[in-house]
Amino acid sequence: MTKRTIHASGFSGRGDDVYAALLEAHDGLSETESHALNARLVLLMANRIGDAEAVRELLATARSYVD
C-alpha cells in the first residue's frame, strides 16, 4: 500500500453544497465526457494547490485505496 494521509474536513459545514456542485457539473454528460471533465478538474485543482509535494501526497493517498 502506498502512503496514505488522513484529511480532516475542510468544508466548514458546506460539504453538501460542494458535493451537489460536483454532481451538477456532470449533469447530462456522457460517461466519456465525465471522465474528461474529471481529468480537467484534477489538473485545475493541482494547479490551484501548486506545490508538487502536496499534489504527490494527495495522489499517493488516492492511489492507496486501489484494491
Place this chain on the structure above:
Amino acid sequence: MERRHGAEENILNSARATSFMTPKSPIEALFRSETLRMAHDQPFARELINSGRLSKPCSLAGLPLQTDNASAHVRPGTAMVDAPVGDTWLVSLVQGAFTLVGFGGVHLPEVPGVRRIGIAQKSADYPCFGDIAGYALGRYGMGQAYLFRPDGHVAAVFSKPTSTGVAAARDRALGRETALSEVV
C-alpha cells in the same frame, strides 16, 4: 419567512440525500462509492455521506430577524450549542426569554426585557456561572456576548455590547423595524 426557509431547507436536504442514496448516473454512483470507500478512515469523506440531514436544526443565518456576524463562533441564525456551566447547562439557562450571555471578560449592559447571564466572569450585577473545563468559552469564543432568542437561536453576537445595540438586535429579532446600522 423563517418557516418557509425551514421547509425549503428540508426539501433541499431530502433531494440531496435521495440523490446520494440513489445515484442517477454511473458517474454519480462512482462518486458515491469512492466517498464511501474513503469514509472508512477519512473524516472529510464522512462529512460528504448524505443519508439525510433532517436531524440537524435548520439554520436561519442571513435571514432578516438575525443581526449577522459571520465571524462569530456560533453564527447568528444557528441553534445554540450546549455547554456545561456551573452545576447546570447553558440551554436550560437561556430558554424562554431573550437572554444576553457574556463569555469571559465582556461586560453586559442592562437592557429592559433582556435577561443577563455571565459565564466565566468574576462578579457582576447579574447571575454568573463557571465554565466547566473550558467548553463554553471554546464553543462561543472569549470575550463575546451572545443574544439568544427565546427559542435558543442566536440573534446577534457582540464583542462590545451596548444597551442600544442589544436593544436594536432584540427589536429586530421581534420583527420591529428599527433604524439599525452597525451594532456589533
